[in-house]
Amino acid sequence: xxxxxxxxxxxxxxxxxxxxxxxxxxxxxxxxxxxxxxxxxxxxxxxxxxxxxxxxxxxxxxxxxxxxxxxxxxxxxxxxxxxxxxxxxxxxxxxxxxxxxxxxxxxxxxxxxxxxxxxxxxxxxxxxxxxxxxxxxxxxxxxxxxxxxxxxxxxxxxxxxxxxxxxxxxxxxxxxxxxxxxxxxxxxxxxxxxxxxxxxxxxxxxxxxxxxxxxxxxxxxxxxxxxxxxxxxxxxxxxxxxxxxxxx
Amino acid sequence: xxxxxxxxxxxxxxxxxxxxxxxxxxxxxxxxxxxxxxxxxxxxxxxxxxxxxxxxxxxxxx
Numbered sequence: 001x002x003x004x005x006x007x008x009x010x011x012x013x014x015x016x017x018x019x020x021x022x023x024x025x026x027x028x029x030x031x032x033x034x035x036x037x038x039x040x041x042x043x044x045x046x047x048x049x050x051x052x053x054x055x056x057x058x059x060x061x062x063x064x065x066x067x068x069x070x071x072x073x074x075x076x077x078x079x080x081x082x083x084x085x086x087x088x089x090x091x092x093x094x095x096x097x098x099x100x101x102x103x104x105x106x107x108x109x110x111x112x113x114x115x116x117x118x119x120x121x122x123x124x125x126x127x128x129x130x131x132x133x134x135x136x137x138x139x140x141x142x143x144x145x146x147x148x149x150x151x152x153x154x155x156x157x158x159x160x161x162x163x164x165x166x167x168x169x170x171x172x173x174x175x176x177x178x179x180x181x182x183x184x185x186x187x188x189x190x191x192x193x194x195x196x197x198x199x200x201x202x203x204x205x206x207x208x209x210x211x212x213x214x215x216x217x218x219x220x221x222x223x224x225x226x227x228x229x230x231x232x233x234x235x236x237x238x239x240x241x242x243x244x245x246x247x248x
Numbered sequence: 249x250x251x252x253x254x255x256x257x258x259x260x261x262x263x264x265x266x267x268x269x270x271x272x273x274x275x276x277x278x279x280x281x282x283x284x285x286x287x288x289x290x291x292x293x294x295x296x297x298x299x300x301x302x303x304x305x306x307x308x309x310x
Contacts, residue, residue: 052264219278
């Protein structure tokens with residue numbers, strides 16, 4: 001067991017193995033997102049109160065979930081990198097940040113488009129919206145810190161501290177709708193007991209969410225492979241990569 | 249449901265389609281970034297490899 005873990009954390013091994021997974025992850029992503037879109041935009045019924053505008057949920061909620069999930073992944077990877085000095089973990093934390101920031105921005109923008117139609121305003125300083133905005137700034141701060149420190153290993157350590165402090169914000173986002181019940185609607189899917197959403201509306205939402213997760217897995221692996229090459233550019237196995245290309 | 253009804257989205261198309269369009273754009277851009285990044289890296293490695301070989305050949309001739 002430990003042997004597998006050790007092998008996988010080797011950058012060269014990871015670089016070669018991950019290349020075999022990526023096409024399958026893209027295929028899975030395409031299947032999930034396309035079926036989620038058909039289910040959400042065509043098959044799901046109209047909402048009794050909100051009419052068709054509720055359909056923004058199928059991009060808004062998966063983006064918002066991913067923004068928190070990616071942050072947790074990033075902070076976890078950063079912690080592993082900080083404690084055990086595992087290079088691959090540092091790489092994962094670093095390359096997750098731009099993807100997490102993208103999903104956070106998407107959650108905010110799609111929420112804004114939804115809000116302007118149903119609440120009559122693009123933005124309010126509501127608990128959920130404000131803590132999600134704080135998440136965006138945490139990601140941007142992490143990215144800025146990574147690019148400000150030349151030495152990648154030192155940058156990883158500094159970033160890990162920031163990422164771990166920011167973890168506090170994750171439960172705040174989750175419970176914000178309970179603590180400050182101002183404008184954003186409370187949880188319907190993840191609340192304890194049965195979700196209060198019709199099954200024909202829920203299934204596309206779950207398909208889209210799984211599709212976004214699979215997308216993240218594919219995109220983060222692709223970025224991690226590049227980041228590994230950046231760090232290992234003077235190693236033998238990277239030079240061999242170019243020689244193999246020459247022989248073709 | 250006709251095609252135009254589908255795109256009208258019950259009159260909410262102006263809110264729904266930008267949300268879906270921006271999401272799609274972000275997903276596509278984030279997928280393209282590592283593709284170009286990888287290409288650039290391999291090109292850089294190949295160039296430095298060729299430079300080294302030329303250097304070695306030159307030293308050999310002298």
